[in-house]
Amino acid sequence: MIFEEVQFRRADRQVLAIPELYLAERRIGLIGDNGSGKSTMLRLMNGLLLPASGRVEVAGLDTVRHRKDLPAKVGFLFQNPDHQLIFPTVVEEVAFGPAERGMPAPQARQQAMALLERHGCAQWAERNVNELSGGQKQLVCILALLATDPSILLMDEPFASLDLPTRLRMYRRITALPQRVVMASHDFELLAEFDRIIWLDAGHIRLDGRPAEVLPAYRAHATIVGAGDALTS
Numbered sequence: 001m002i003f004e005e006v007q008f009r010r011a012d013r014q015v016l017a018i019p020e021l022y023l024a025e026r027r028i029g030l031i032g033d034n035g036s037g038k039s040t041m042l043r044l045m046n047g048l049l050l051p052a053s054g055r056v057e058v059a060g061l062d063t064v065r066h067r068k069d070l071p072a073k074v075g076f077l078f079q080n081p082d083h084q085l086i087f088p089t090v091v092e093e094v095a096f097g098p099a100e101r102g103m104p105a106p107q108a109r110q111q112a113m114a115l116l117e118r119h120g121c122a123q124w125a126e127r128n129v130n131e132l133s134g135g136q137k138q139l140v141c142i143l144a145l146l147a148t149d150p151s152i153l154l155m156d157e158p159f160a161s162l163d164l165p166t167r168l169r170m171y172r173r174i175t176a177l178p179q180r181v182v183m184a185s186h187d188f189e190l191l192a193e194f195d196r197i198i199w200l201d202a203g204h205i206r207l208d209g210r211p212a213e214v215l216p217a218y219r220a221h222a223t224i225v226g227a228g229d230a231l232t233s
């Protein structure tokens, strides 16, 4: 994945500026305060947003010129599961991606059932997605994404509403995945296992390196900022 002289604006404001970035590690974490540009960066990688200037290349594809080809290679997990779930039942949701990519419907359904079983949620198969809790919906989104077997997974705070046992299960699952993962997260326990962490600050890369370097630096910054708020409130 490559960012070259990328600028992105919202209304009149520049919200992301990345002069040059080459991402080759298998597990990359994005951290930063709310509004620092993490979601924007992920959406530039999946072609949902296009750079105002510069170039983004993902899985060898220029996101502007090859936008239509990106979904086959790049899986994206939204922060809010309601933005992702479109089918009435859980099994239909998980079976949709592979069926859309040409797998015969019965086989796609069988594979979806196997995936649901492996994650202990086969009993949800015929349930309406709207009847699930927020965390359950999030898990269905993750399984639907894994079912499509993309070569790159982009995840925007995927574990925010999962309970601890489910979160630990998903950690193990993500760690074992062969795919490249880029994940925006505030979950330092998981990010500590990653290969590279990028700290975004007001749309700029403030620090980029190993978790052992970047996570404590961000934590120290957050502590200082938090203490400042406490003193002034």
Ligand SMILES: Nc1ncnc2c1ncn2[C@@H]1O[C@H](COP(=O)(O)OP(=O)(O)OP(=O)(O)O)[C@@H](O)[C@H]1O
Residues within 6 Å of the ligand: 010, 011, 015, 032, 033, 034, 035, 036, 037, 038, 039, 040, 041
């Ligand atoms: N639809 C929008 N219209 C205008 N500005 C937006 C829009 N979406 C995001 N922004 C702005 O872009 C900037 C970056 O937002 P972004 O969602 O990328 O941040 P983030 O780091 O993912 O935040 P969070 O941790 O809260 O999810 C913020 O200043 C935000 O206010």
